Amino acid sequence: MPGTNGPKIIVSLWVMTVVPLFFMLPRFRVKRRYSKLVGWDDYLLALSWVFILIYTVLTHVSVGYGIGKHLVDTDPVKIVDGIKFMYLGEIFALFAMPTSKTSFCVTLLRLTATQWHKWFIWFIIITINLTLWLCAILTLAQCSPVEKLWNIALPGTCWDNRIVINYSIFVGVWSCLMDLLLTVVPWLTIWNLQMNKREKVGVIVTMSLGCLAGVTCAVKTSYLPSVGTWQDFTFNTAEVLIWGLSESAITIVAASIPFLRVLVREASSKGGSGPYHHSDTTQSAQTNRTNSLSCKSRPNGYGNPERKNGYEGSDKSILGEPEEYLGAIVKTNEVRIEYAEGSDEENRGGMYEKGRKQVFKYGTAL
Template identity: 35%
Template sequence: MTLEYIDPSANPDGVVINVVVWILLVFAGIFVGLRCYCKLSRRRRLWWDDYLLALSWVIILLAPSLVLSVNTSPADRDKIFLAASCAATSSNIRLGFGLHIYDVPLSNLITIGIVSNVSGFTSVLSLDLSKTSFGITLFRLTDGWLRWLVLAVIIILNITQLTSVLFFWASCDPPAKIWNPQLPGTCWPPKLSVVVGNVAGALSALFDVVLALIPWKILFRFRMYGREKVGVAISMSMGVFAGIACIVKLTTLPLLEKGDFTYYGKPLVLWGFTEASLTIVAASIPFLRSLCPTPARTQELPSLEVPTANRHSETANAAHGGRPHAYSKL
C-alpha cells in the first residue's frame, strides 16, 4: 500500500515531539564531540568508553532511518521525511505518530509499527552502550571492591537491557505480528513486556544512582584541591538526572496497555530520548575540564589521578617499555 503523509499542521503534537527530539540529539552530539575534542587536544588517545559513547549516539540517529529506507519502495523513498531529517521518529510523525490511531491512515500503520519497533530497539541499545561507556570509565578509575562493584553493575545492566530488547523481535510468532496484529499467530501477554520493561528500567535508574555516587568515593584519593574535587564529583554524578528521566519514563509504560500507541506513546518516546541524551551528556561532562580555566597553581597538579593498578602490573608494563599505569586519568 502507498504511504500517506500527514501535513505537520494537522499533527501539532508530532511537531512538538520532532523539535524536542532533535534538540536533545543535537545537544547530546555536541557533548560527544567536545569530549573527543578535549581528549585529542590533550594528546590523549580515545579508548573503548569513547567509542561506545559515540556509537550510542550514532545508533539512535541513523539505524532506524536505514531500516525505514529498506522497507520503502523506490518510488516513495525520495518523498520520505528522512530525506530531510534522517530519523525514525521524524518519519513516523510524518506518517501520523502523535495522532489517535483512528486518525492515522490504515496504509501507514504497519510502517509506523516497524519503525517504532526498530526505534525502540535502538533506543534501548543506545542507553545500554552509553551507560556501559560510563561504567568502563569508572572501572578504569577504581580498584579493590569498587572495581568489582562497577563490573557487577556493567554485567547486570547489559543482561537486563539486552533481555528487554528481545521483546522487540521475539514476543510474537511470527515476529511480523508485532507490527501487524492482523497476522495469524501468537504473542506473549502484553503485561509481561510491561513487567520486564519496569524491571529493566528500575535497575537502570538504580545503577544511574550507584554510578553517580562512586565518584564521590574515589575522588577523595585524588591529588586535587577540595573545591576542584567537589566540582569534578558533581560533574561525574550528572547521571542521576538520567536516572530521574528513567523513572519518569517508567510511569508512562502503563499507557501502552490502552492500545493507542500512536497517541499514548508520545511521552514514552520523549522521555526515552531524554534519558538517552542525558546519559550521553553525563558521561561526557567529566572530560570537559580542559575547557574551563583553572588557577595556575592547580595546573601544576596531576589532576584526576587515582591508583588503579597493582605493583605487578606497573612492573610488567615498565618491562615492555611502556609508561607505568599506576594512575588512570580522565
C-alpha cells in the first residue's frame, strides 16, 4: 500500500489542466483569424478552464496539508486546512462542468435552425446547470456554520451525509445521460448542412467525442456510494478528485477539436499551389468551395434564401469556409432557365410536355 496518493493527485490534475489548454488556444486562434469573431461559446469555454485551473491549484494546496495521505499519517491541525481547500476546490470543479457543457451546447445552437433541436439543446443547458449548481450549493449548505464542514471539532450541526451523497449520485447519472445525448445532437444538427459529406462526417465524429466525458462521469459516479463509509477518507478520496476533473477537461478538448481541422487543412495545403491542393481532384476542390458558399445561405439544407438566426463565428470555423470568403459578405446569384419540350408550333398552341427548369448558382464576395 503506497504511503500517499498526493503525487498522483498533483500530476493527474496538472496534466488534465494543461492538455485542454493546448486544444483551446488553437481554437481561439482559428476563431480570431478566420471568423474575426469570438462568441459566447468561447467565453464560456475559457471560463470553464479558469474554474479547472482554480480547482487544480486549491487541490494542490490541499495535498500539501495532508490530502492523499493515510489519515493516521496526517497532522491533525494541518489536515483541517487540507480538507477546507479540498472542498473549496470541489466547488469550482462543480462550476466547471456545467460551464463547459453549456459552451458546447451554445455552439450547437448556432448550427441548427430546426426549432425542436433548439428546444432540446436548451433543455440540456437548463437541467445540467440547475442540477450541478444546486449540488455546489448543497455541498456548502450541509453544515452550519459552514466551517464545520472541514473542522468537525467546531460546535454546530450537519445534515446526514447520505443526503448530499445520494443527490451527487443522481447528478452524476443525469450528467452521464446528458453527455450521451450531446453525442447524438451533432448528428441531428449538422447532417443537413450543405457540406462535403466526408468533412461533414468528420465534424460530427469529432463533436461526438463528448461521449468520453460521459464515460469518465460514470467512473467518478461509481465511487460516490462508498464515500460515506470511508474510514481513511484523506487517502481514498484521491480517485474522486482525479475523475472529478477529467469530465470537464475532456469536454473542453471535445469542444475544441472540430475547429482545429481548419489548421490541419491549412498545414496540409502549404506545399501546394492552392488552398485545396490536398484534395483528390480539382473537381473535389470546387465542390468543397461551392458547399461552403451554399452553407452560408442555407444552414438547414432546405433551400432557405437567407439566414435569419444570426449565426456567426463558431459555425463558420467548423464548416471551414475558404479563406477568400471568410469574414466577407457573399452574394449568391441564381439564374433560372426554363424551357419546354416539343416543337415551336406545339408550344404556341399550348400543347407541349411538362416544362423543365434548370437552376445555376454562383457566388461572389462583396
